[in-house]
Amino acid sequence: MTFREKMLVGFQKLDIYFETLDLDKGQKAQKDDLMSESADYKKRFKSNLKDLQDLVVKTEAARKDSRVLAAFTNSNDSQLSQAGYRSPFKVISEGQALELKDSFCQLHETKFSDQHFFNSAIKDSLASKGLWNINFSGLFQAIREPQILNLLKDRRITNELAPVLGEDQIIWRSQFFEKRGLSTGTFWHQTSTFQENSKKPKLLPPSHLADEFAQLTVWVALTDTDKATGCLRIIPESFKDQKMEVLFNLISSNPLYISSFLNEEDASNLIDCFYFSAGNFIKAQFVVELLFDLFPNYMEANEIVDLEMKAGEAVIFSSMNMHASYGMQQHDSYRLALAGRYTTPEVKVYQNQDSDYFATPDGNMEFGLEEIRCLQVRGTDKFQFNRTI
Ligand SMILES: O=C(O)CCC(=O)C(=O)O
Ligand SMILES: [Fe+2]
Numbered sequence: 001m002t003f004r005e006k007m008l009v010g011f012q013k014l015d016i017y018f019e020t021l022d023l024d025k026g027q028k029a030q031k032d033d034l035m036s037e038s039a040d041y042k043k044r045f046k047s048n049l050k051d052l053q054d055l056v057v058k059t060e061a062a063r064k065d066s067r068v069l070a071a072f073t074n075s076n077d078s079q080l081s082q083a084g085y086r087s088p089f090k091v092i093s094e095g096q097a098l099e100l101k102d103s104f105c106q107l108h109e110t111k112f113s114d115q116h117f118f119n120s121a122i123k124d125s126l127a128s129k130g131l132w133n134i135n136f137s138g139l140f141q142a143i144r145e146p147q148i149l150n151l152l153k154d155r156r157i158t159n160e161l162a163p164v165l166g167e168d169q170i171i172w173r174s175q176f177f178e179k180r181g182l183s184t185g186t187f188w189h190q191t192s193t194f195q196e197n198s199k200k201p202k203l204l205p206p207s208h209l210a211d212e213f214a215q216l217t218v219w220v221a222l223t224d225t226d227k228a229t230g231c232l233r234i235i236p237e238s239f240k241d242q243k244m245e246v247l248f249n250l251i252s253s254n255p256l257y258i259s260s261f262l263n264e265e266d267a268s269n270l271i272d273c274f275y276f277s278a279g280n281f282i283k284a285q286f287v288v289e290l291l292f293d294l295f296p297n298y299m300e301a302n303e304i305v306d307l308e309m310k311a312g313e314a315v316i317f318s319s320m321n322m323h324a325s326y327g328m329q330q331h332d333s334y335r336l337a338l339a340g341r342y343t344t345p346e347v348k349v350y351q352n353q354d355s356d357y358f359a360t361p362d363g364n365m366e367f368g369l370e371e372i373r374c375l376q377v378r379g380t381d382k383f384q385f386n387r388t389i
Contacts, residue, residue: 003299003300004292004298006304007188007288007299007304007324009326010184010185010326010327011184011185011187011285012184014269014282014285014286014289017282018269018272021272021276021277023272023276027276030275031268031271031272031275031276034256034271034275035264035267035268035271037256038256038259038260038267038271039260041256041257041259041260042260045257045260047257047260047261048261049261049262049294051261052247052258052261052294053294053295055243055246055247055294059192059210059211059212059239059240059241059242059320078163078164080160080163080164080216080316080318081163081164081213082237083236083237083321084212084213084236084237084238084239084317084318084320084321085234085236085305085315085316085317085318085321086160086315086316086317087315088221088307088309088310088313088314088315089156089160089313089314089315090156090310090312090313091151091154091156091157091220091312091313091314092151092154092312093312094224094310094311094312096312097220097221097222097223097311097312098222098223098311100147100151100222100338101222101223101311101336103147104134104138104147104148104176104222104336104338105134105336107138107141107145108133108134108137108138111144111145112134112137112138112141113132113137115144116136116137116139116141117139117140117141117143117367117371117372118136118139118358118367119367119368121365122136122358122360122365122367123136125360125361125362125365126360126361128361129278129361131361133178134176134178134336135175135176135177135178138174138175138176139173139174139175139176140173140174140175140372141174142171142174142340142375143174143371143372143373143375143389148174148338149375149377151220151338152171152174152218152220152338152340152375152377153377153378157218157220157314157316157340158377158378160316161216161218161316161342161378162378164213164216165216165342165343165344166344166379167378167379168344168345168346168378168379168380168381168382169342169343169344169376169377169378169379170342170343170344170345170374170375170376170377170381170386170388171340171341171342171343171374171375171377172202172203172215172341172342172343172347172349172350172374172386173340173341174338174339174340174341175338175339175341176336176337176338176339177219177325177335177336177337177339178334178335178336178337179229179230179325179327179328179334179335179336180328180334181328181330181331181332181333181334182327182328182329182330182331183230183327183328184327185230185324185325185326185327186281186324186325187281187282187284187285187288187324188233188244188284188285188288188322188323188324189244189248189280189281189284189322189323189324190238190239190242190244190245190319190320190321190322190323191245191319191320192211192212192214192215192242192245192318192319192320193205193211193214193215194215194319194341195249195252196280197252197280197356197357197358197359197364198353198356198357199353199357200353202349202350202353202356203215203343203347203348203349204347204348204349204351205343205346205347205348206346206347209344209346209347211320212239212242212318212320213318214343214344214347215318215319215341215342215343215347216316216317216318216319216341216342216343217316217317217318217319217339217340217341217342218314218315218316218339218340218342219232219314219315219316219317219337219338219339220312220313220314220337220338220339220340221309221310221311221312221313221314221337222311222312222336222337222338223311223334223335223336223337224309224310224311225308225309225335225337226308227306227308227326228326228328228329228330228333229326229328229329229330229333229335230325230326230327230328230335231306231307231308231309231325231326232306232307232309232315232323232324232325232337233304233305233306233307233323233324233325233326234304234305234307234315234317234321234322234323234324235299235302235303235304235305235321235322235323236302236303236305236321237302237321238299238302238320238321238322239318239320239321241299242320243291243295243298244284244287244288244291244322245320247287247290247291248283248284248287251270251274251283251287252274252283255270255271255274255275256271258270259271262290266290269286270286273285273286274286278359278360278361279359280359299322306326319341340377342377345374345376345380345381345382345383345384345385345386345388346383346385347385348385348386349374349385349386350369350372350386351385353369354368354369354370355367355368355369356369372387373386373387373388373389374386374387374388374389375388375389376388376389
């Protein structure tokens, strides 16, 4: 199997996705306009594929020697600062994890769905397609739910983060990842400052902190998870190659400009993904497949680690490492994980942003950030940049 094939195990081919994408009459007309705009760009800027192939993007850590790296990760000898991830370790017992899983599923039916952090337009859009679940109702709920906060505050977690983040730690977002019977995996992606669908990056680290180490994700398995039940996959050290994030953000901010670098078929596919598809993962797949076409050896120097875990274990990673998950292949199994996004009070979160955007089946929709707070989980806040509890 080639490296590309190993990464793509379990994911449907994009060609099949494009064949089944059924645009209505209005969307088809809109697409014709977009294609002709893309052709105009091509004429105006004479962009060509070679320019994209020259895209050399290394992250700060990859450019610096390990001595300098140590200065902004506090240490350079841990697996976390070298490979950008920490292998699974036990936080709570299997029994405690399963009890929490039941409790959170219950809360989704009641409190989370009544008092979520979106608005009714976003909830209705997701619900109308049967998509409303704990991944959405549970977003940011550590702000209100002590059971979530207590788990994410556990010293066994923050002790592991301290060599990179230091003694002062905050959580800027918490979220759940559930997978039910026969669902597809989460496609490969990477992000340092979490622009996602926002107009600006959500995190603004000071210059002495490398973006890729300015935030760490802790992913706690609340059920057992293996290859058949949607375990996480990661490419250690891939945080040093930023191409995926850069290309994703370039396309998101000006899809037609980048489409003008491509042949007509690829330009059409780009438009399908970035204008007519819900969610971010089909966009991520387009970007990764384009990277494989542009750089046949993309990621090959690395290996893929499948993170099979027991309920109650946690794994830590820089979200700049390429990561993904397998789909759920058993129709009667359920997989639930809780992710905490940790950073330090020195990092500005949602600076000058009163609202944010979320990808729904009806396109990106805006929601207010009035109730969003950071949570101090260790040490103190000497900076007072963020609204923190
Ligand atoms: O649980 C998953 O499938 C994806 C998790 C993920 O991408 C993340 O925690 O950043
Ligand atoms: Fe992720």
